[in-house]
Amino acid sequence: MIQVAVFYLFATLVIASAVMTICARNPVHSVLWLILAFFNAAGLFLLIGAEFLAFLLVIVYVGAVAVLFLFVVMMLNVDFAELRAGFSNYWFPVTLLAGLLLFEIIVALVAWDAGGITIAPRAPTPENVSNIEAMGQAIFTRYIFVFEAAGIILLVAMVGAIVLTHRKRGGVRPQNIRKQIRRNPKDAVVNMQPGVGQGVEL
């Protein structure tokens, strides 16, 4: 019973925050709503006993959202001073939202303990083995070769990106730390005694 209630809670919130993501006028608000949607989707995964996917969603997607945030900040010229100006006006709804998230996490864990929802047949998981353990067992034993090869693909992608974009630029003035440290007052400071009514000649 509790699972069904929790399912409707999460499902409603996922849909509502997804709608808000595309309706929000401010891109920063959009991103925040998106994070809320991800958290609730993770809760849905927890409900069906896929805790690994739930953690992955939070870690990877919410992590990716941080990067997205960065892009929004860099590309869309959002005035953060203006945003922050009204911060005190918002403390109540924001605290409410944070409290709601905390409440959801607790509820999800309770519901997960209660045994999860029974859904349509899926790939059988062995008894007494958690998802993460089962994934690890498969990836690092049976599929180790494919896994390592996938790692090399990522390395090639990185090398390729660097090969195609990295170039030595002429005319730049990089910081020369040794030169900076070795500089002493004798080179940098000159005592001048200008006469009355005369300027300083450098």
Next chain:
Amino acid sequence: MTFWETIQAIGPEVILAVGATDLLLLTAFSKNPNVIRTISLISVLLLLAASAALLGPASHAGNLFHGQFRADAFSAFAKLLIFLASAVAIAMAPGFLKREGEAHGEYPILILFAALGMSVMVSAGDLMMLYVGLELSSLSAYVLASFARRNTRSSEAGLKYFVLGALASGLLLYGISLLYGFTGSTVFEDIAIALATPASEGIELGRLFGIVFVLAGIAFKVSAVPFHMWTPDVYQGAPTPVTAFFASAPKVAAMVLLTRLVIDAMGPATDAWRQIIIFMALASTILGGVAAIGQRNIKRLLAYSSINNVGFALVGLAAAGLAGVASVLIYMTVYVVMTLGSFLVVMRLRGADGEQLESIDSLSGLARSRPGLALAMMTFMFSLAGIPFFFGFYPKLMVFDAAVQADLAWLAAVAIATSVIGAFYYIKIVKIMYFDEGGPELTTEKEPVASGLIALTALAVSPLGYLAIPYLETATTEAAASIVQSGPVVPAAPQTLASGH
């Protein structure tokens, strides 16, 4: 199987992976502007070491990693070809890249990674392994295509290749997911068992869709018509050594992968894939022959030539069976030598100021200015055309022979007709070299490595090549025998879903 035995069985891959990552460090930290020469030399040695490792358990260890990786004579033969072709592609490049101002040490390393991916491809016994190997070699190839990044044509080639390659990967993955869904496994053996088991109409249809999509994805990689559109543009735009590489090793890898897939995994569904292969074979030979006639750029012409040749290899594949598979291997072996030789000659065509010449007109009068080069080019062209007594005739003969044995005489007849069309443009090049006047002045710079390789490949495809037939036949028959089963696959009881353990 112990850990050490497994490592030995995947020895070539381990050598390439460890060597390439270490070379990456060397090139990243080296301050020497000529580092590409050192790295090229070490890379060629690594490829030779990997080839030597094929003598060990890598050629007969059998199934590894629960049937996902096959170390058999078939994969060993293909790996040898791939490694040697990659070594030639590395050896021919440093001078060219230096003139282009793009002598980065990453070129040989990316070729090493591509060779690693291809080596995984030809050993794949599982759809996931197949995809990972394919993606590793393709990703390196995309970067290599736009390696001369200051050249707009090269960037364009890389972008086109990348976008169309991603599309093909999507098709392939969709097909893989359908096959997995409707057969219950990604391992080739289990797929074959499932395909041999009769199922309801809906499931049969799903399997058929899976087969079609997987074949379409791989047809893109071998550039068989109708998935060839990228080939001329990419071959023309990519730096010449890279084009030579594209036309050789990846073609072999994709062809061998396709062969293993259709024989091993889709053996029981031969009726389904054979018509697709026959269509691609016919379309490739016809289009490759006809479309090449109007080309004015030698690299474009060789691109159409490679489409044409893939068509002939597919004729052998359509024949299936021991003779068919062996003929595909023979065809690809000789094709690689011919095509690498042609590109080596194209690279030697440089004007007095050292600029690369790519138009077919610039070949005029080559027989008078550079008789040796012209003789080599004539050997390659006659061989590609399949003129008797040149070695290129022999693989065509084997392919047609296999087709006739498999009751596909009509296919062989059509392919012979298109071969005659193709002969037209090959012979036209010989005519331009020997009878036309007034080509541009060519550079007199000496290049011992390239000249040696040209002489070697020209000798191999000259009539002298016939001396190698006994060895080639033994090797290819043994390789083919390791994947072709003698009897038909016996339908087994319905499979339970693989649980992952």
